[in-house]
Structure formats: C-alpha cells, structure tokens
Amino acid sequence: MWLIAGILPGSHLYAQSVVQPKQMDYSSMGVLYNTEKVFEIRPHINGGAVSMQFGKIKTFYKTHYYQFDIGYLKHPKEKRQTVTFNSGNPFATTSNSYTYGKQNNFMIVRGGVGKKIYFSEKAKRKGVAVGINYELGASIGILNPYYLKLIRLKENGRDDYISTERYSEDNADIFLDNSRIVGSASFFKGFGHLSLLPGAHARVGAHFGLGAFDKYVKAFEIGMMVDAFFQRVPIMIIDNNSPVFINGFVSFQFGKRQ
Numbered sequence: 001m002w003l004i005a006g007i008l009p010g011s012h013l014y015a016q017s018v019v020q021p022k023q024m025d026y027s028s029m030g031v032l033y034n035t036e037k038v039f040e041i042r043p044h045i046n047g048g049a050v051s052m053q054f055g056k057i058k059t060f061y062k063t064h065y066y067q068f069d070i071g072y073l074k075h076p077k078e079k080r081q082t083v084t085f086n087s088g089n090p091f092a093t094t095s096n097s098y099t100y101g102k103q104n105n106f107m108i109v110r111g112g113v114g115k116k117i118y119f120s121e122k123a124k125r126k127g128v129a130v131g132i133n134y135e136l137g138a139s140i141g142i143l144n145p146y147y148l149k150l151i152r153l154k155e156n157g158r159d160d161y162i163s164t165e166r167y168s169e170d171n172a173d174i175f176l177d178n179s180r181i182v183g184s185a186s187f188f189k190g191f192g193h194l195s196l197l198p199g200a201h202a203r204v205g206a207h208f209g210l211g212a213f214d215k216y217v218k219a220f221e222i223g224m225m226v227d228a229f230f231q232r233v234p235i236m237i238i239d240n241n242s243p244v245f246i247n248g249f250v251s252f253q254f255g256k257r258q
Contacts, residue, residue, distance in 0.1 A: 033057055038065075038217050038255035044225060044247040046074040049110070057257070060213060061118040067135060069110045073227065073245050075235040078102060083183060096183025098148060101176065103167045103237045105144040105187065108227060110201050112137020118209065133207040133221055141197035141229055145190035149182040150174050166190060167237055176237070199229035199243075205251065217255035225249050 038053040049071025055063045084095045114135030145166040152163045152174075164185045167175050174180050205223020227245040234241050 032060060032213075033215070033257035036063065036065075036217055036255055036257040038219075038253050040067075040069070040251055040253045042069070042071070042249050042251040044249035046076055046078075046245065046247055047072045049108075051110075053114075053253075053255070055116070061131070063116040065114050065116070067110070067112050067114055067137070070107065071110070072105070072107050073141075073233075073235075074106070075102075075239065075241065077236065077239050081178075083178075083181060096149070098181055098184040099146070100178065100181075101236050101238045102146045104146055104233075104235055105190070106233055106235050107142040107144065108199075108201075109140045109142070110137055110227075111139075112201065116207055118207075127211070129209040129213070131207045131209070132204070133223070134202075134204040136202050137200065139199040139201045139227060139229075141199055141227075141233060143195045143197065143234070144187070145193050147185035147189040148175060149185055151180045151182060164189065166193070172237075197229045197231065197233060199227060201225065201227045203249070205249070215257055217253060217257060219253040221249075221251040221253070223249060223251075 034057055036053070036055040036057060038055065040049075040051040040053060042049045042051065049069045051067055051069025051071075053065045053067045055065035057063050078099050080097050081100055082095055082097050112135045114133060116131060116133045118129045118131035147164050147166050150163050150165055150171070151160050153160050162182055165171055165175065203223060203225035205221040207221050208219060210218040210220075225247050227247075229243045232241045232243050233245075
C-alpha cells in the first residue's frame with residue numbers, strides 16, 4: 001500500500017512538471033515595438049494643422065507620446081469675397097479676393113503630451129483597432145497683420161493709386177469701404193510686425209488604427225479640440241472676438257514603429 005502511495009505522489013509531481021502555463025498568442029497582434037514616429041494632417045472646422053508625434057509604446061494597447069504642431073485658426077465669420085476690375089476691355093478683367101473686416105491672420109504652435117489607448121484586445125494584424133486618444137499642452141498664438149490693397153486719391157483729387165495698408169483707427173473708413181478695396185496683399189507682408197499670445201490646448205478623439213500592431217502606422221481620428229488664450233484674439237475688426245476656439249476635427253496619421 002505504501003508503495004502505491006509513494007508512486008502516486010510521484011505521478012502527481014510528474015504531471016505538474018509537464019503542464020505549461022497558457023501562452024499569449026502574439027502572432028495575431030504583430031510585433032511589439034518600442035517607439036513610433038507619426039506625421040499627422042489635421043483639418044478642422046475653422047483651420048487646420050500638421051504635426052509630428054514621438055511615441056513610447058508601453059504595451060500592445062497603450063502609447064504615450066509628445067506632439068508638436070503648427071496650424072492656423074480662423075474666425076467663424078471669416079468669408080472670402082472677390083472683387084473684379086475691368087479697364088474697359090472685356091477680355092482684360094482682373095479678379096482679386098480678400099476677407100472683409102479682417103485685422104489679423106492667426107497661426108498657432110502647439111506642444112503637448114498625450115496617450116493612445118486601444119480598446120479592442122482581439123484586434124488582428126491587418127485589422128482595425130479602435131481606441132481613444134487624448135492630449136493636453138501649451139500653445140503660442142502668432143498674430144500676423146492682415147494687409148489690404150486700397151485705392152487712395154492723390155491730393156489733386158483726380159488721380160488715384162494703390163496703397164498696401166494694415167488696419168488702424170486712422171484708415172478705418174477706407175479699410176472697411178468695399179468700394180476702395182482692390183484685394184488682399186501677400187500673407188507674408190505682415191511678418192515684420194508679428195505679436196504673440198500664450199495659451200493652452202486640449203483634444204480628445206476616437207482613434208482607429210489600421211493594422212494597429214504593424215511596423216507602419218496608418219490611422220485616423222475623429223474628435224473635438226479646444227484652444228484657449230489669456231485674452232481675446234483680435235482676428236476681426238467689427239465682430240466679437242473670443243479667447244476660446246472649439247473645433248471638430250478629422251486627423252490622418254502616417255508613420256513608422258521601431
């Protein structure tokens with residue numbers, strides 16, 4: 001009897017030695033990389049941006065990243081208008097465009113930290129992984145004066161000439177007179193008179209990764225973003241300017257993991 005008892009514990013020990021713990025099937029998820037670099041194109045309701053992300057992949061389903069982008073913001077009431085000139089020859093007309101009542105172009109540089117989290121734990125290689133992305137950070141707004149080409153009269157009152165001017169209280173009556181506007185000047189005209197506004201930004205979006213665990217990043221997002229500044233942003237002259245911009249966006253992302 002003792003022999004049988006001695007054999008049975010041995011058999012039990014043997015059985016324990018050959019049982020292996022369940023292994024995770026990594027083949028369905030691809031290779032776990034350490035970092036990723038992503039280029040992003042992000043059009044939104046009142047503007048757009050391009051950016052770079054530098055991410056650290058923590059797990060298959062979580063990535064922390066730093067992001068830097070540059071973009072532009074428009075006032076919701078900005079509308080382009082077209083003015084056409086005809087010197088008397090029907091075959092020699094000129095059309096120029098401008099934004100009525102605009103005082104400044106507004107660009108923005110953002111820097112932030114964010115996190116991407118995938119919810120679909122069974123996402124397969126070449127499949128679509130669904131998750132969420134959120135980001136917080138600081139911003140610098142850049143005001144670039146908006147210049148118009150205006151018709152000015154010479155002192156004799158008979159001849160006129162074109163003057164390129166930014167808005168001021170002294171020329172407000174002409175700057176806001178449609179009949180005196182020829183068109184807008186070059187976007188770069190005001191680069192000698194830039195001014196800065198500090199601010200902050202945040203965004204959150206639904207993230208869709210195509211082949212989320214592949215070597216190459218292919219993804220898009222849909223979400224909301226907020227830019228806030230410490231004072232009203234003087235984009236328009238006659239409309240109420242706000243310190244806060246809220247926009248819906250679509251983001252397209254391309255990059256590589258290592």
